[in-house]
Amino acid sequence: ATTQPLRPIQPLSDQLISQIAAGEVVERPSAVVKELLENALDAGATTINIRLEQGGVKRIAITDNGRGIAPEQLPLALARHATSKINSLNELENVATLGFRGEALASIASVSQLTLTSRTADAQHAWEICGVQGSDQKNTVAPSSGSQGTTVDVQDLYFNTPARRKFLKTEQTEFGHCAEVVRRIALSRPDVAFSLTHNGKTVDHWSVNDIAKRSAHILGSEFSGARLPLEETAGPLHLHGFIGLPTASKARGDAQYFYVNGRFVRDKLLTHAVRSAYQDVLHGDRYPSYVISLDLDPALVDVNVHPSKIEVRFRDSRAVHQFVFHAVSRALAQTSATAFGAVPS
Ligand code: ADP
Numbered sequence: 530a531t532t533q534p535l536r537p538i539q540p541l542s543d544q545l546i547s548q549i550a551a552g553e554v555v556e557r558p559s560a561v562v563k564e565l566l567e568n569a570l571d572a573g574a575t576t577i578n579i580r581l582e583q584g585g586v587k588r589i590a591i592t593d594n595g596r597g598i599a600p601e602q603l604p605l606a607l608a609r610h611a612t613s614k615i616n617s618l619n620e621l622e623n624v625a626t627l628g629f630r631g632e633a634l635a636s637i638a639s640v641s642q643l644t645l646t647s648r649t650a651d652a653q654h655a656w657e658i659c660g661v662q663g664s665d666q667k668n669t670v671a672p673s674s675g676s677q678g679t680t681v682d683v684q685d686l687y688f689n690t691p692a693r694r695k696f697l698k699t700e701q702t703e704f705g706h707c708a709e710v711v712r713r714i715a716l717s718r719p720d721v722a723f724s725l726t727h728n729g730k731t732v733d734h735w736s737v738n739d740i741a742k743r744s745a746h747i748l749g750s751e752f753s754g755a756r757l758p759l760e761e762t763a764g765p766l767h768l769h770g771f772i773g774l775p776t777a778s779k780a781r782g783d784a785q786y787f788y789v790n791g792r793f794v795r796d797k798l799l800t801h802a803v804r805s806a807y808q809d810v811l812h813g814d815r816y817p818s819y820v821i822s823l824d825l826d827p828a829l830v831d832v833n834v835h836p837s838k839i840e841v842r843f844r845d846s847r848a849v850h851q852f853v854f855h856a857v858s859r860a861l862a863q864t865s866a867t868a869f870g871a872v873p874s
């Protein structure tokens with residue numbers, strides 16, 4: 530490993546920096562879907578349409594009716610480390626948007642053919658810009674058509690990074706991951722309508738406020754018939770959602786949806802707190818099903834732990850664990866009388 534000739538130290542090009550970052554930010558098509566959906570939600574969209582082709586590898590096109598991007602801002606939207614969401618450390622520590630790193634669009638554009646089309650409320654028409662391949666080219670903004678909101682059209686993902694493309698699984702597997710990302714987000718945002726098509730066929734279609742339909746579809750009909758509402762507040766912590774009765778438990782932990790300030794997370798501490806609450810009512814080899822949202826002051830949780838933001842760190846993790854454990858335990862205990870056939874006294 531010492532055979533490399535001595536070479537001068539040189540700064541990496543922006544394009545290469547984005548391609549390196551893309552390895553972390555967009556490791557597969559579903560990660561692109563997640564980033565684009567989060568941008569749409571941050572823009573205040575109430576309707577989001579997702580069109581995928583060939584598991585997202587051929588195409589991921591997401592259209593929202595959010596506030597849009599002004600034409601003079603379009604090049605900045607594609608620039609690395611450029612964001613409208615934070616501009617100070619203080620804002621980072623209190624961030625309420627899903628995004629803030631300003632690197633998703635730049636990373637995606639560096640490994641695909643990307644077109645961004647957007648129209649703000651006061652514009653006469655839409656404008657579009659293509660992501661550049663190679664830093665010597667200039668992004669030009671051109672007039673386009675479309676109603677208010679934004680469309681991000683990502684084609685031929687990883688066309689210029691064959692090593693990455695080799696790690697992709699079958700079309701059906703990649704599509705499955707994309708659909709799961711859409712469902713995760715749809716479960717947490719019943720106030721937003723979503724539609725998902727794959728190769729021209731409608732796969733999911735959810736209208737606003739149909740949370741019963743969404744959870745039945747996503748968690749299975751056993752869950753809808755055997756779920757308990759959860760609602761608890763303690764100081765700055767607020768927990769709400771639905772937890773499944775033991776009869777809705779599963780052999781795999783694939784029906785567990787936990788959100789922190791609207792963000793889907795996989796967190797050992799939270800999973801453990803819920804699992805412990807179920808300990809007395811569930812066999813060790815069964816997994817509870819749930820959709821739980823924890824909302825708290827953004828200053829009490831660090832979401833800037835990993836680029837995908839799927840992990841979080843709580844300032845007072847003991848307090849969070851206890852709160853979640855007790856809330857779920859109480860919900861289970863309150864109904865255990867009827868659920869397990871005991872006669873209420
Ligand atoms: P981040 O979301 O971390 O700010 P992104 O690279 O994902 O970084 O997006 C860069 C910027 O482009 C955002 O800060 C936002 O201003 C704008 N943007 C991206 N997608 C949309 C969208 N769907 N609607 C409106 N603005 C968007």
Ligand code: MG
Nearest residue numbers: 564568628633
């Ligand atoms: Mg973003």
